[in-house]
Amino acid sequence: MAGIRIEHVTKTYGSLSVLKDFSLDIADGEFVVFVGPSGCGKSTMLKILAGLEEASSGTVHIGGRDVTDMAPGDRDIAMVFQNYALYPHLTVRKNMGFGLKMRGTPADVIDQRVANAAKILGIDHLLDRRPKALSGGQRQRVALGRAIVREPQAFLMDEPLSNLDAKLRVHTRAEISALHHRLGVTTIYVTHDQIEAMTMADRIVIMKDGLIQQIADPDTMFRRPANLFVAGFIGSPGMNFLRSPVFDRAGVPTVRLFGREVALQASASLVGRDIVVGLRPEHIAAGAGPVTFEVQPRLVESLGSEKYVYLDVPEENRTQVARIENSDDEERPTDTIIARLINPDERAIGKHITLSFDPAHLHLFDAKTEIAIQ
Amino acid sequence: MKLGFNLDLARPSRRHWLGYLLLAPAVILIALIIVYPLLVSIDLSFQNVNIARLDQPRKPFTTANYERLFSSPDFWNATWVTLKLVVIVSFFCFLLGLGTALLVNNKFKGQALARLLVALPWAVPEVVAVVIFAWMFDSSFGLINWIFIKLGLIDTTVSWFSSPTAAFIVVCITMIWKGYPFVSIMMLAGLQSIPEDFYNAARVDGANAWQRLVNITIPSLMPVLGVTLVLVMLWVFRDFSIIYILTGGGPLKATQTLSIMTYEQAFSFFKMGYASAIGVVTLVVCVIASRLMIGRAPDTI
Numbered sequence: 001m002a003g004i005r006i007e008h009v010t011k012t013y014g015s016l017s018v019l020k021d022f023s024l025d026i027a028d029g030e031f032v033v034f035v036g037p038s039g040c041g042k043s044t045m046l047k048i049l050a051g052l053e054e055a056s057s058g059t060v061h062i063g064g065r066d067v068t069d070m071a072p073g074d075r076d077i078a079m080v081f082q083n084y085a086l087y088p089h090l091t092v093r094k095n096m097g098f099g100l101k102m103r104g105t106p107a108d109v110i111d112q113r114v115a116n117a118a119k120i121l122g123i124d125h126l127l128d129r130r131p132k133a134l135s136g137g138q139r140q141r142v143a144l145g146r147a148i149v150r151e152p153q154a155f156l157m158d159e160p161l162s163n164l165d166a167k168l169r170v171h172t173r174a175e176i177s178a179l180h181h182r183l184g185v186t187t188i189y190v191t192h193d194q195i196e197a198m199t200m201a202d203r204i205v206i207m208k209d210g211l212i213q214q215i216a217d218p219d220t221m222f223r224r225p226a227n228l229f230v231a232g233f234i235g236s237p238g239m240n241f242l243r244s245p246v247f248d249r250a251g252v253p254t255v256r257l258f259g260r261e262v263a264l265q266a267s268a269s270l271v272g273r274d275i276v277v278g279l280r281p282e283h284i285a286a287g288a289g290p291v292t293f294e295v296q297p298r299l300v301e302s303l304g305s306e307k308y309v310y311l312d313v314p315e316e317n318r319t320q321v322a323r324i325e326n327s328d329d330e331e332r333p334t335d336t337i338i339a340r341l342i343n344p345d346e347r348a349i350g351k352h353i354t355l356s357f358d359p360a361h362l363h364l365f366d367a368k369t370e371i372a373i374q
Numbered sequence: 375m376k377l378g379f380n381l382d383l384a385r386p387s388r389r390h391w392l393g394y395l396l397l398a399p400a401v402i403l404i405a406l407i408i409v410y411p412l413l414v415s416i417d418l419s420f421q422n423v424n425i426a427r428l429d430q431p432r433k434p435f436t437t438a439n440y441e442r443l444f445s446s447p448d449f450w451n452a453t454w455v456t457l458k459l460v461v462i463v464s465f466f467c468f469l470l471g472l473g474t475a476l477l478v479n480n481k482f483k484g485q486a487l488a489r490l491l492v493a494l495p496w497a498v499p500e501v502v503a504v505v506i507f508a509w510m511f512d513s514s515f516g517l518i519n520w521i522f523i524k525l526g527l528i529d530t531t532v533s534w535f536s537s538p539t540a541a542f543i544v545v546c547i548t549m550i551w552k553g554y555p556f557v558s559i560m561m562l563a564g565l566q567s568i569p570e571d572f573y574n575a576a577r578v579d580g581a582n583a584w585q586r587l588v589n590i591t592i593p594s595l596m597p598v599l600g601v602t603l604v605l606v607m608l609w610v611f612r613d614f615s616i617i618y619i620l621t622g623g624g625p626l627k628a629t630q631t632l633s634i635m636t637y638e639q640a641f642s643f644f645k646m647g648y649a650s651a652i653g654v655v656t657l658v659v660c661v662i663a664s665r666l667m668i669g670r671a672p673d674t675i
Contacts, residue, residue, distance in 0.1 A: 047574075051577070051578075052574050052577060052578070073580025073582075074580070079575065083569065085574065087572065087589070087593070087594075089593040099579035102582075102585055146579075150579075
């Protein structure tokens with residue numbers, strides 16, 4: 001086990017820069033998730049960590065050793081691949097023992113460690129099968145098993161759950177978390193699914209276009225997103241964005257949302273600037289509240305315990321922010337926002353609906369730079 | 375709406391008709407040019423026929439051709455030559471084919487050109503290739519003798535086609551040159567179907583290049599390898615033109631394979647019944663050999 005230090009790593013392919021100045025300190029035993037839309041550079045960073053790709057510049061230290069130019073096999077790391085990369089011609093036992101065998105570990109030690117790992121993962125009855133004869137979930141466990149028998153300094157996982165069906169994914173997610181608690185090995189986990197990131201990570205590194213957008217623990221990420229991208233990416237459904245200029249109303253900076261004037265709890269220096277106001281769907285409530293407005297819903301989706309109400313945004317509040325939704329959501333047009341109502345009163349949802357929100361829940365972003373205004 | 379001939383092949387119950395209909399031309403063609411001659415030659419092999427004529431009445435049934443065949447030293451010699459040729463040529467075709475496939479599977483500048491060059495001998499017509507090789511190995515004007523003398527390997531010219539061993543080597547070299555590109559192409563296709571992550575996983579596991587070749591590349595190629603091996607062996611087994619043009623089976627029957635012997639008996643000595651018997655034996659051997667190998671292939675992966 002060891003900490004990992006990444007310093008100013010960049011990666012370019014010709015003129016295409018896929019990773020721009022990535023620096024990160026990972027503590028021993030930490031579970032760090034790299035999350036972002038496809039093409040954001042998260043997998044590239046993982047491959048550089050594994051030594052499968054060369055960094056264009058910068059250094060990588062694992063456990064105090066400079067491994068920047070070290071072969072993957074000498075870095076003492078184990079990797080779990082998206083498609084598991086199990087060798088079809090070997091049994092589960094031999095697949096799991098492959099790394100040890102390549103290192104010349106004696107056969108009885110390999111057997112011992114494979115048996116232990118198989119017991120931890122509950123796959124001891126599958127050891128003599130070929131990968132072909134296993135289900136997706138079982139293959140996934142074997143891939144994990146192959147990583148843990150090595151007892152490496154760190155685990156690198158490249159979207160290990162994306163080939164599983166939704167139900168199994170939730171289950172395995174919890175298992176990987178439990179496994180991490182049990183083994184305490186530093187883990188770096190790459191995913192495009194913000195829910196995986198939120199549920200598993202000690203810290204999340206959210207990336208876009210090769211740049212780190214924010215590094216924070218899941219709660220901070222959710223409560224205080226650093227910019228519009230993070231705000232829209234984390235949370236499901238994503239945060240609603242409304243645009244408005246800030247004006248002065250009796251010394252208090254104020255915006256107009258849904259035709260209501262809303263006083264902001266922010267410094268007066270905002271007056272005169274264009275801002276984007278973020279409001280999470282779950283912070284819109286049915287019925288009257290601090291700021292109440294009445295709208296005609298465009299569409300109501302019922303999920304049983306909760307309802308998603310789609311609302312038209314008034315012309316003056318529409319943003320031009322191009323939002324990259326996380327994979328679960330459809331692309332959402334900017335003229336619609338979602339209110340997520342938990343157990344709403346059935347009778348209240350008719351043609352007209354009264355909704356409200358608390359200005360304390362508003363997130364403020366600069367419309368130009370898209371950076372959060374604290 | 376026509377009632378009498380309403381052949382709606384899109385109906386689920388008729389869908390298999392379309393399959394048969396589309397297969398029919400090929401099946402009929404194969405029946406005419408392969409199955410029928412095959413049956414005729416099996417029939418001939420049990421008759422004492424010299425020049426086969428289909429309008430003549432059948433000769434009486436006899437197993438004399440087979441008795442003579444199995445007691446003939448020529449037949450056993452040809453079998454031995456064929457076996458040697460199959461083993462040597464297949465082995466080197468695989469060595470060269472796999473080697474070149476691994477080379478051109480790497481990413482480098484001029485990769486497309488290199489692949490083309492590797493595949494080129496396959497595209498050269500067999501007869502043309504053989505004539506070129508015959509000239510290269512010519513004892514008086516040949517390139518090979520010249521190179522060997524220049525390199526100081528030999529003092530006097532070797533007459534490649536007079537010595538049994540030398541002639542056999544020349545046949546082997548020509549067949550390997552002609553045959554390895556096919557293996558190379560098949561292996562390249564096989565190599566490209568191996569997921570990159572297998573290699574990445576092995577690298578992370580600390581496997582070096584040799585370990586990756588032995589533990590991942592070769593086992594992953596096994597299904598392709600098996601089928602290719604059968605095809606190459608059958609090709610060597612039945613190939614006629616290369617040996618016939620180079621040596622004609624000589625000298626001293628050193629390069630006389632079963633297919634050359636069949637041809638010689640049928641069209642030089644006009645013993646078609648006897649030749650048919652050799653042909654039938656060759657066929658049986660080929661069928662058994664390929665069954666054994668293809669039958670094993672599926673459970674390797």
